[in-house]
Amino acid sequence: MDKNEALRYHAEGRPGKIEVIPTKPHSTQHDLSLAYSPGVAAPCLEIQKNPADAYRYTAKSNLVAVISNGTAVLGLGNIGAISGKPVMEGKGLLFKIFADIDVFDIELNTEDVDKFIETVKLISPTFGGINLEDIKAPECFEIERRLKEELQIPVMHDDQHGTAIISGAGLLNALKLNGKEIDRIRVVVNGAGAAAISCARFYCALGVKKENIIMCDSKGVINTRRTHLNKEKQDFVADTPFDTLAEALTNADVFLGLSVANILTEEMIRTMAPDPIVFALANPDPEITYEKAMHSRKDIIFATGRSDYPNQINNVLGFPYIFRGALDVQACGINEEMKLAAAYAIADLTQEAVPENVKMAYNEPTLAFGRDYIIPKPLDNRLISRVAPAVAKAAIQSGIARKIIYDWEAYDNELEKRMGHDNRLMRMMINKARSNPKRIVFAEGEDLKILSAIEEITGEGIAHPILIGNKAVILRKIKENKLNISTPDIFDPQAEQNTLEKYTELYYARRQRAGILPDIARKHMQNPNYIGLMMVENGDADGFISGTQTPYRTLLKIAKEVVGLRACCPYAAGMHIAVTKKGTFFLADTTVNSHPSAETLECVTALTYESVKQFDIEPVIALTSYSDFGEYKLGSPAQIQTAIEQLHQKYPEMLVDGEMHASVAFNKELRQNAFPFSTLGDKEVNTIIFPNLSSGSIGLGILKELGNHEIIGPILLGMKKPIHILPMDCRIRDIVYLTAVAVSDAQKKQAIDFCPIENRR
Ligand SMILES: NC(=O)C1=CN([C@@H]2O[C@H](COP(=O)(O)OP(=O)(O)OC[C@H]3O[C@@H](n4cnc5c(N)ncnc54)[C@H](OP(=O)(O)O)[C@@H]3O)[C@@H](O)[C@H]2O)C=CC1
Numbered sequence: 016m017d018k019n020e021a022l023r024y025h026a027e028g029r030p031g032k033i034e035v036i037p038t039k040p041h042s043t044q045h046d047l048s049l050a051y052s053p054g055v056a057a058p059c060l061e062i063q064k065n066p067a068d069a070y071r072y073t074a075k076s077n078l079v080a081v082i083s084n085g086t087a088v089l090g091l092g093n094i095g096a097i098s099g100k101p102v103m104e105g106k107g108l109l110f111k112i113f114a115d116i117d118v119f120d121i122e123l124n125t126e127d128v129d130k131f132i133e134t135v136k137l138i139s140p141t142f143g144g145i146n147l148e149d150i151k152a153p154e155c156f157e158i159e160r161r162l163k164e165e166l167q168i169p170v171m172h173d174d175q176h177g178t179a180i181i182s183g184a185g186l187l188n189a190l191k192l193n194g195k196e197i198d199r200i201r202v203v204v205n206g207a208g209a210a211a212i213s214c215a216r217f218y219c220a221l222g223v224k225k226e227n228i229i230m231c232d233s234k235g236v237i238n239t240r241r242t243h244l245n246k247e248k249q250d251f252v253a254d255t256p257f258d259t260l261a262e263a264l265t266n267a268d269v270f271l272g273l274s275v276a277n278i279l280t281e282e283m284i285r286t287m288a289p290d291p292i293v294f295a296l297a298n299p300d301p302e303i304t305y306e307k308a309m310h311s312r313k314d315i316i317f318a319t320g321r322s323d324y325p326n327q328i329n330n331v332l333g334f335p336y337i338f339r340g341a342l343d344v345q346a347c348g349i350n351e352e353m354k355l356a357a358a359y360a361i362a363d364l365t366q367e368a369v370p371e372n373v374k375m376a377y378n379e380p381t382l383a384f385g386r387d388y389i390i391p392k393p394l395d396n397r398l399i400s401r402v403a404p405a406v407a408k409a410a411i412q413s414g415i416a417r418k419i420i421y422d423w424e425a426y427d428n429e430l431e432k433r434m435g436h437d438n439r440l441m442r443m444m445i446n447k448a449r450s451n452p453k454r455i456v457f458a459e460g461e462d463l464k465i466l467s468a469i470e471e472i473t474g475e476g477i478a479h480p481i482l483i484g485n486k487a488v489i490l491r492k493i494k495e496n497k498l499n500i501s502t503p504d505i506f507d508p509q510a511e512q513n514t515l516e517k518y519t520e521l522y523y524a525r526r527q528r529a530g531i532l533p534d535i536a537r538k539h540m541q542n543p544n545y546i547g548l549m550m551v552e553n554g555d556a557d558g559f560i561s562g563t564q565t566p567y568r569t570l571l572k573i574a575k576e577v578v579g580l581r582a583c584c585p586y587a588a589g590m591h592i593a594v595t596k597k598g599t600f601f602l603a604d605t606t607v608n609s610h611p612s613a614e615t616l617e618c619v620t621a622l623t624y625e626s627v628k629q630f631d632i633e634p635v636i637a638l639t640s641y642s643d644f645g646e647y648k649l650g651s652p653a654q655i656q657t658a659i660e661q662l663h664q665k666y667p668e669m670l671v672d673g674e675m676h677a678s679v680a681f682n683k684e685l686r687q688n689a690f691p692f693s694t695l696g697d698k699e700v701n702t703i704i705f706p707n708l709s710s711g712s713i714g715l716g717i718l719k720e721l722g723n724h725e726i727i728g729p730i731l732l733g734m735k736k737p738i739h740i741l742p743m744d745c746r747i748r749d750i751v752y753l754t755a756v757a758v759s760d761a762q763k764k765q766a767i768d769f770c771p772i773e774n775r776r
Pocket residue numbers: 087088089090091149150151152173174175178205206207208209210211231232233234235272273274275278296297298299319320328329330
């Protein structure tokens with residue numbers, strides 16, 4: 016890491032890393048009189064009557080103090096209060112980005128334990144929780160113990176417990192990989208400070224036998240021959256002949272370093288038991304470098320505190336979510352049960368398939384549970400929804416929560432929304448699919464993106480996938496990329512000549528009067544897209560997904576030819592879903608009709624209406640334009656006016672209106688004031704129909720590129736059977752989502768065949 020770059024990063028623009036942002040309107044004099052005097056007196060008096068109301072009227076419930084005196088900053092030692100401020104601000108940044116918790120960092124200029132405790136107590140009313148940081152041992156133990164006893168809010172010295180929880184999760188997973196029993200392993204802990212003592216204690220809570228732990232400090236092994244030991248070290252005195260780290264390590268199963276850089280050698284590691292676990296966690300430089308550790312032996316499982324090597328054991332995987340869970344149930348503290356719950360949740364999460372966005376963020380396409388991945392990556396956004404609820408539940412069950420959560424699904428949604436990754440909609444769709452999975456054929460079965468999606472699809476039980484492709488190639492790719500797909504259902508065209516012959520005959524019979532010659536029919540059946548579509552046509556599969564290697568329009572043409580459009584509706588359309596901070600919106604047509612007629616717009620709207628309902632959402636639809644309700648009578652506004660007339664007549668129950676500007680659609684006050692006659696009334700619009708493909712495609716592109724929104728789709732509407740076409744640059748997530756939609760389509764197949772739109776024509 017370049018020192019100058021780090022300095023520039025901190026100094027550039029507004030110096031430092033965090034700022035305070037108001038959460039309430041403050042633009043008018045009236046706003047200010049509410050925010051400050053005289054309005055502010057009202058909440059003051061309420062809190063005076065009932066101090067718990069501070070959680071209701073102030074930022075307390077979401078505010079954590081990160082407090083340090085700078086006596087053990089990272090592995091830099093006692094560098095003083097103000098020198099540690101960049102680390103504390105850094106923690107503030109991490110609390111905010113990973114768990115939406117606000118932080119005031121506080122640097123106390125004292126090494127006096129009583130003064131420190133007294134100060135924290137005096138400022139504690141401001142906060143919902145207190146994160147003690149980088150305070151040296153042994154003072155940190157007394158400081159934390161007394162503050163926990165005397166305060167009724169969560170207090171945690173993160174170097175102690177955060178490190179214990181994360182390295183504990185790493186230990187559980189490493190043991191799962193090397194097959195050793197936790198109650199039989201021999202552990203050598205190097206360092207006997209804040210982190211080391213707490214980790215050793217936590218490992219005992221996880222099942223390590225205390226008599227199997229040997230601890231070393233700067234003077235060597237803490238054994239019965241040592242004198243002048245502090246209380247915490249006395250707790251780990253070992254009755255052993257060993258005096259040095261090197262002696263203690265012989266045949267040990269685990270090395271846990273929480274000390275200083277470069278004190279572990281390759282020779283020492285070579286004396287350890289088979290499949291040794293080495294956690295060299297000193298920051299910023301570990302007890303042994305990654306390169307040396309890897310060179311020492313092949314069977315090692317190795318972790319450091321650094322982000323530039325595999326297995327980063329860093330408390331950032333814990334503290335944001337532990338405090339999130341504790342704050343959300345207004346816990347009086349953070350107890351052993353909550354810590355254990357966090358460690359198990361983190362360990363379990365590591366064993367699940369790694370989502371594509373995490374693999375991409377770290378540029379590690381084959382990331383999977385194993386020796387190089389015993390702990391989740393910090394950018395894994397599943398951490399909040401796994402760790403925070405586990406901690407909150409443990410607080411409730413152990414009786415230290417002041418607020419009980421009853422609806423865990425709602426809490427989960429709240430967490431997702433808080434972090435802006437609200438994927439409730441697709442989760443609902445996935446659950447729907449899981450309830451009755453269908454056979455979905457993937458024409459591009461050899462494609463790695465498709466295979467990665469299949470891992471998720473089978474893992475979640477969304478569908479029974481059928482992969483078209485060369486069997487040996489597919490199996491090799493699964494193996495090479497360590498994908499967890501146990502018995503894939505593969506349709507290898509080379510080995511299925513009889514079936515292909517049958518499909519050729521069927522296809523020819525159907526298309527012979529559309530200019531298709533037998534040879535062309537046979538040639539088409541060499542193309543996996545034709546084969547997959549024929550499988551659906553012939554009832555050998557319930558749905559079809561393809562597109563990573565074929566342009567959208569080419570594939571749409573083939574799909575129309577083989578499967579066809581629904582009888583009731585001579586048009587197809589593409590719909591995207593935009594998940595934004597303001598809510599979820601459905602947008603159509605974004606992929607198919609470049610110059611739609613009034614009839615096309617009517618059909619696109621009806622198809623979109625039907626599809627939005629499939630997501631259990633009542634559509635409120637605006638047909639958008641550059642004109643409002645008849646303002647212009649030519650071009651697309653006129654077509655919309657005709658379409659709206661037809662829609663109002665044929666679908667009286669449909670909440671649809673237009674034409675209108677997008678701002679009129681989204682601003683219901685404006686709409687109600689200027690156009691009180693609109694049939695949309697006071698409803699919030701959730702579905703936008705574009706007047707043509709140019710505006711649809713441009714609108715979508717702007718949302719995608721400038722809005723930082725999750726865009727899902729395109730969902731193909733209007734086909735006779737469940738067919739979905741992927742964009743060539745799709746993400747694995749898109750494949751999983753469209754598969755869930757295809758399964759849901761297939762579940763509703765009867766309804767599609769019946770075709771409700773037809774009745775209105
Ligand atoms: N990866 C992570 O998530 C975390 C890493 N850490 C790292 O762990 C280290 C310790 O932090 P912390 O516990 O807060 O600090 P403390 O100051 O509380 O403890 C440091 C300990 O290291 C011991 N030590 C110093 N030199 C040696 C040596 N040559 N051999 C053996 N032990 C030695 C000290 O021994 P003595 O008691 O004799 O002085 C002391 O017990 C730091 O490098 C820190 O960055 C800490 C928290 C989290």
